[in-house]
Amino acid sequence: MILYLLCFILLLIGLYGVITKRDLIKIILSLAIMEYAANLFLVLFAYRKGGTYPILEEGREIAMMVDPLPQALVLTSIVIELGITAMLVALAVRLYQKYNTFDITKIRRLAG
Amino acid sequence: MVEIWLIFLLLIMIIASVVAIEVNSKLSAIITLGIVGLGTSLAFLFMQAPDLAIVQFLFEIFAIVILVRAFINPTKHQDEKSGINKFLAVCTAIVLLLIVWQSLDMLKSLPEFGNPKMDTAQYYLDHGAAETGSANLVTSIILDYRAYDTLGEVTVLFTAILGALAILRVKSKKKVEVSE
Amino acid sequence: MKEKHGMTLIVRTITRISVWLIFLYGFYIIFHGHLTPGGGFAGGVILALALLNYMLAYGREKTENWININLLHDMESASAILFLIVGILGIAISGSFLANWLSGGKLFALFSSGTIPILNIIIGIKVCAGLFFVVWTLSIFHIEEEAEE
Numbered sequence: 230m231i232l233y234l235l236c237f238i239l240l241l242i243g244l245y246g247v248i249t250k251r252d253l254i255k256i257i258l259s260l261a262i263m264e265y266a267a268n269l270f271l272v273l274f275a276y277r278k279g280g281t282y283p284i285l286e287e288g289r290e291i292a293m294m295v296d297p298l299p300q301a302l303v304l305t306s307i308v309i310e311l312g313i314t315a316m317l318v319a320l321a322v323r324l325y326q327k328y329n330t331f332d333i334t335k336i337r338r339l340a341g
Numbered sequence: 342m343v344e345i346w347l348i349f350l351l352l353i354m355i356i357a358s359v360v361a362i363e364v365n366s367k368l369s370a371i372i373t374l375g376i377v378g379l380g381t382s383l384a385f386l387f388m389q390a391p392d393l394a395i396v397q398f399l400f401e402i403f404a405i406v407i408l409v410r411a412f413i414n415p416t417k418h419q420d421e422k423s424g425i426n427k428f429l430a431v432c433t434a435i436v437l438l439l440i441v442w443q444s445l446d447m448l449k450s451l452p453e454f455g456n457p458k459m460d461t462a463q464y465y466l467d468h469g470a471a472e473t474g475s476a477n478l479v480t481s482i483i484l485d486y487r488a489y490d491t492l493g494e495v496t497v498l499f500t501a502i503l504g505a506l507a508i509l510r511v512k513s514k515k516k517v518e519v520s521e
Numbered sequence: 522m523k524e525k526h527g528m529t530l531i532v533r534t535i536t537r538i539s540v541w542l543i544f545l546y547g548f549y550i551i552f553h554g555h556l557t558p559g560g561g562f563a564g565g566v567i568l569a570l571a572l573l574n575y576m577l578a579y580g581r582e583k584t585e586n587w588i589n590i591n592l593l594h595d596m597e598s599a600s601a602i603l604f605l606i607v608g609i610l611g612i613a614i615s616g617s618f619l620a621n622w623l624s625g626g627k628l629f630a631l632f633s634s635g636t637i638p639i640l641n642i643i644i645g646i647k648v649c650a651g652l653f654f655v656v657w658t659l660s661i662f663h664i665e666e667e668a669e670e
Contacts, residue, residue, distance in 0.1 A: 479560075496601070
């Protein structure tokens, strides 16, 4: 329970950064924090008390292995996360090149 | 024991994330994000997920290299401050605190830490090695039982990288036209 | 001017040796993905980091001579198609998309578990080529910006 709560707070800190910050770099960093928190939340569900890693070796028992399914889901999600970060970085760099600032309030055309 | 370590790690990560969001210097913010990422990697290791720990560790390094390479220009001093809307910040903080308060019941209703529901996973654990022949059960899931997911992931990665290239390439084409 | 074309002699000499060790480690992680922790994603990033290490140490021009960037781009596109081809072969041989159409083999052997190692290698190539290509393009931008000033 306390672990879920802390993880949820981590997610909300990221959300706070995305909502209030005007610096594009800070927004990208906040988004990354949210992604970490979401991944951690999924893996927290998978842990089994006293469990061991889900990889077979000769002489190991299956009985006390942790849940491999959320681990598999998170594995793909981490990769996607990096692709998205790279794309956001590219976008931010292009915007800096055109407007010479990272402040989103000064980038007029984005305001719509 | 694991629980205490995880609480300790999560507290460090929360402090680091607050610092990463609030600090003024860009380089410090990016490096502090590294603490959050490496803390996630350690937490995966504590929760018996070595696959994820390796991947998270490497991707964190890669993300920091990309961020520093793109945003930090060593030859030029760039330290523009961008303020925040104080009213909006206070309102957001209050709303988020309300969300935390309201979500306590929801978090209590989740399965307790350490006792997961293993309906599907038990099948994978029991039959995974025999059906796929892979000793690493996580690999057997991502590349055999749920290979569709991986196909989708490959597509998303391809699209994201294509998008990044498309965004970055506009100028170099224009330049060629001008020089011609 | 000198910094733009890479780092000092010490860094270059160490990189020349260590890059191959990193490559070896990356290939090990990819090929043993079905036996030990790791797999295509982790190994691909290690390979990309090796290329990135070379690029940071030697600068862009030498890297362009060392590896064929266009080939890397083609590899990235081709690996996506290869993944699909493996899946469609599953329809042809076993009756369902992405089915494991090779025999499972012995449990702890290196050449076992059917299509899983093949898919691991494909993903490794894809992740390596894709990530390095993004960094490469970002660095092109950096140099253009400096040239403008």
